Amino acid sequence: xxxxxxxxxxxxxxxxxxxxxxxxxxxxxxxxxxxxxxxxxxxxxxxxxxxxxxxxxxxxxxxxxxxxxxxxxxxxxxxxxxxxxxxxxxxxxxxxxxxxxxxxxxxxxxxxxxxxxxxxxxxxxxxxxxxxxxxxxxxxxxxxxxxxxxxxxxxxxxxxxxxxxxxxxxxxxxxxxxxxxxxxxxxxxxxxxxxxxxxxxxxxxxxxxxxxxxxxxxxxxxxxxxxxxxxxxxxxxxxxxxxxxxxxxxxxxxxxxxxxxxxxxxxxxxxxxxxxxxxxxxxxxxxxxxxxxxxxxxxxxxxxxxxxxxxxxxxxxxxxxxxxxxxxxxxxxxxxxxxxxxxxxxxxxxxxxxxxxxxxxxxxxxxxxxxxxxxxxxxxxxxxxxxxxxxxxxxxxxxxxxxxxxxxxxxxxxxxxxxxxxxxxxxxxxxxxxxxxxxxxxxxxxxxxxxxxxxxxxx
Amino acid sequence: xxxxxxxxxxxxxxxxxxxxxxxxxxxxxxxxxxxxxxxxxxxxxxxxxxxxxxxxxxxxxxxxxxxxxxxxxxxxxxxxxxxxxxxxxxxxxxxxxxxxxxxxxxxxxxxxxxxxxxxxxxxxxxxxxxxxxxxxxxxxxxxxxxxxxxxxxxxxxxxxxxxxxxxxxxxxxxxxxxxxxxxxxxxxxxxxxxxxxxxxxxxxxxxxxxxxxxxxxxxxxxxxxxxxxxxxxxxxxxxxxxxxxxxxxxxxxxxxxxxxxxxxxxxxxxxxxxxxxxxxxxxxxxxxxxxxxxxxxxxxxxxxxxxxxxxxxxxxxxxxxxxxxxxxxxxxxxxxxxxxxxxxxxxxxxxxxxxxxxxxxxxxxxxxxxxxxxxxxxxxxxxxxxxxxxxxxxxxxxxxxxxxxxxxxxxxxxxxxxxxxxxxxxxxxxxxxxxxxxxxxxxxxxxxx
Numbered sequence: 001x002x003x004x005x006x007x008x009x010x011x012x013x014x015x016x017x018x019x020x021x022x023x024x025x026x027x028x029x030x031x032x033x034x035x036x037x038x039x040x041x042x043x044x045x046x047x048x049x050x051x052x053x054x055x056x057x058x059x060x061x062x063x064x065x066x067x068x069x070x071x072x073x074x075x076x077x078x079x080x081x082x083x084x085x086x087x088x089x090x091x092x093x094x095x096x097x098x099x100x101x102x103x104x105x106x107x108x109x110x111x112x113x114x115x116x117x118x119x120x121x122x123x124x125x126x127x128x129x130x131x132x133x134x135x136x137x138x139x140x141x142x143x144x145x146x147x148x149x150x151x152x153x154x155x156x157x158x159x160x161x162x163x164x165x166x167x168x169x170x171x172x173x174x175x176x177x178x179x180x181x182x183x184x185x186x187x188x189x190x191x192x193x194x195x196x197x198x199x200x201x202x203x204x205x206x207x208x209x210x211x212x213x214x215x216x217x218x219x220x221x222x223x224x225x226x227x228x229x230x231x232x233x234x235x236x237x238x239x240x241x242x243x244x245x246x247x248x249x250x251x252x253x254x255x256x257x258x259x260x261x262x263x264x265x266x267x268x269x270x271x272x273x274x275x276x277x278x279x280x281x282x283x284x285x286x287x288x289x290x291x292x293x294x295x296x297x298x299x300x301x302x303x304x305x306x307x308x309x310x311x312x313x314x315x316x317x318x319x320x321x322x323x324x325x326x327x328x329x330x331x332x333x334x335x336x337x338x339x340x341x342x343x344x345x346x347x348x349x350x351x352x353x354x355x356x357x358x359x360x361x362x363x364x365x366x367x368x369x370x371x372x373x374x375x376x377x378x379x380x381x382x383x384x385x386x387x388x389x390x391x392x393x394x395x396x397x398x399x400x401x402x403x404x405x406x407x408x409x410x411x412x413x414x415x416x417x418x419x420x421x422x423x424x425x426x427x428x429x430x431x432x433x434x435x436x437x438x439x440x441x442x443x444x445x446x447x448x449x450x451x452x453x454x455x456x457x458x459x
Numbered sequence: 460x461x462x463x464x465x466x467x468x469x470x471x472x473x474x475x476x477x478x479x480x481x482x483x484x485x486x487x488x489x490x491x492x493x494x495x496x497x498x499x500x501x502x503x504x505x506x507x508x509x510x511x512x513x514x515x516x517x518x519x520x521x522x523x524x525x526x527x528x529x530x531x532x533x534x535x536x537x538x539x540x541x542x543x544x545x546x547x548x549x550x551x552x553x554x555x556x557x558x559x560x561x562x563x564x565x566x567x568x569x570x571x572x573x574x575x576x577x578x579x580x581x582x583x584x585x586x587x588x589x590x591x592x593x594x595x596x597x598x599x600x601x602x603x604x605x606x607x608x609x610x611x612x613x614x615x616x617x618x619x620x621x622x623x624x625x626x627x628x629x630x631x632x633x634x635x636x637x638x639x640x641x642x643x644x645x646x647x648x649x650x651x652x653x654x655x656x657x658x659x660x661x662x663x664x665x666x667x668x669x670x671x672x673x674x675x676x677x678x679x680x681x682x683x684x685x686x687x688x689x690x691x692x693x694x695x696x697x698x699x700x701x702x703x704x705x706x707x708x709x710x711x712x713x714x715x716x717x718x719x720x721x722x723x724x725x726x727x728x729x730x731x732x733x734x735x736x737x738x739x740x741x742x743x744x745x746x747x748x749x750x751x752x753x754x755x756x757x758x759x760x761x762x763x764x765x766x767x768x769x770x771x772x773x774x775x776x777x778x779x780x781x782x783x784x785x786x787x788x789x790x791x792x793x794x795x796x797x798x799x800x801x802x803x804x805x806x807x808x809x810x811x812x813x814x815x816x817x818x819x820x821x822x823x824x825x826x827x828x829x830x831x832x833x834x835x836x837x838x839x840x841x842x843x844x845x846x847x848x849x850x851x852x853x854x855x856x857x858x859x860x861x862x863x864x865x866x867x868x869x870x871x872x873x874x875x876x877x878x879x880x881x882x883x884x885x886x887x888x889x890x891x892x893x894x895x896x897x898x899x900x901x902x903x904x905x906x907x908x
Contacts, residue, residue, distance in 0.1 A: 054844075104832060104833075106836065106840060161799065274621050321615070392514065393582060
């Protein structure tokens, strides 16, 4: 992601929301029915987010399995399997589900991350029963043949070509991850390494399916023009009929050892016109912080990221882009909604006669300054207010709301975490921010990626 | 999550072959809860409003006709540069002061330039709308275009141009645009070049702003917690002091050059194929026939003919799609895909053969029925997901001159299309030789024909 601005409110829109329904200091109210959740007897968790503004529902089924749950040597199987879910079942011919969605003008797709895999359709409310029936059906009744697997594997190799191999920053991003993570499977790309994708076969797919696709390993999120009672009844008629699968062991993955070195990863590519860099550190996520008893650190990291590198009012942008005029871009991002320890990143790219080394030194200096002097209460107030108001804006997007709940609940979080997030953000102090900066952002343990023109150098 | 997420396991969005915009927007007549009010202020400023109080926010979007096609020759990139400067100082506030006030107001403001219009939008919290609208008013009526922020934003744009300059796909875009549009302004890069940007001074931007920001070429859409009477006042505050009419340079219709092949040879892991045929005007009585035909050929759903033949049966690509392209001065039907280079000739041959088949035979009755249901049902989902999306739709409907009752008529218009209409329009659009671009390792000429 070198050279790409992070979304200013990534965390806000990704997690957030509680404000809407819980006790709130904000003067404004979102006039909506409350979010409800319940569990079916077979272990499927169901979340309903009413939004009556338009005659549309978003139906999303999330599985608690992603690229980082794969067996060694089988990288890409989670994502490959996601594609295979669009083939036929015992009850539905290949393409029948997609045709049903298209016939009513619906939208559908799916996505796979390190920690989860999700399938969704956006349709008119009267089509919801059908969506639930088809989605419940393919949870267990998929028919996988070599005839469908061969061409789909080729599709995925082309997807890899498009996303990674055609894009120098995509190639570098993979290798940065492989360097940050020395032991944890976040080192492996979700799409998979090319040579391993090429070997994936029907047995790998069915093994994966049988192991992970079951109601007790899934979360259903329905947002839109529907009420909880209706969803519950429809779920009883469809998903509830799928038998509970075997209990899955806790998702305990290899833990990172202590990091004792600074490392750098460099890609020189003739397609690169302007150099850029990205500096990363391993830090806790919202879920790993609970396990490791580091409460409050992810909230502080979120605010640290916002103050240092979130958008045009951030320190990095103001100092490097506006005041000194040495960078065309500079910022930071942090993705806290992951099951295990994650990373925080700072990036920059030079402009004019400035060099990449100057930009990197200036970013380092801003980090050092924050560790030394902390942040002001005013900076913290501004960053916090941006987060809190992002919750109100987030309520404007039905699919965004569904994603927020789904991603939180499949990465070890709870609805209560979502509800309490604003209050936890409000509790963060300038000292908390300085402390996490000091604790994690040591020059001795950073991983720096350089994207350089052919023949360029990082100095 | 995006850095670690393989999103969109299957492609949805059109891989747009041309660097062109296409928006076909509408609401479902069956779902007429979305009530559009036609609001006209005392100074004659018009907006379409969808009032909604379920979320305490207000979204406004507006467009001034006349985008980067209005850039003077030699100053390409002017419109785009201007739109980077609206939050860099206005009225008596310099860049820093303006941004701090905007941040305090909790409002998100953005401006952008397309080739045919300059767009602006703001999303604000309902209880802070006085301050938010006041800042938007300053940005629209009295932007400062100070030299220091202008130089900074220009340098950032130039850095972006330089960063992309060596990428073969950039070369491809330039070659494609120039081959299709020749001397028309559509052949020029919206963001300009380092050379043209260097010639721009603040006075150029002030003149452009004065020429393009007027009431006569303005379309406004508003969604959210605001009533019509309040909006009327806001419209006068925001736009009432603008000149009645813009002073736009007349732009001739483009006559895109089809029937040509452009090869951009480059050592890439994939070959990108782009094809373009003549398109159809939005006002043409056969527009919906063409829209349905395109949908069957390679539009919206996962079940299009091209998707089925190129991806599902043969695994040649991750994504392939076709789209109708409707710009103010040009139309096209475009197909785009990226495929493995060793089978690019085969992919191209399949595309050509599917197009030829559609031109010769048209779709089946069953395909047409299916496509009608899809395009009738799809717009509520595509256009109602957020208030920003609705506001965007309100503006596009006005720019396209479709009328406030368009939403109620749309399904009828689509249902009225016959199989004969679609066959005729398929023959009309797809019979001519297309423009074809092959970007990647060279493929044999024989296979292209």
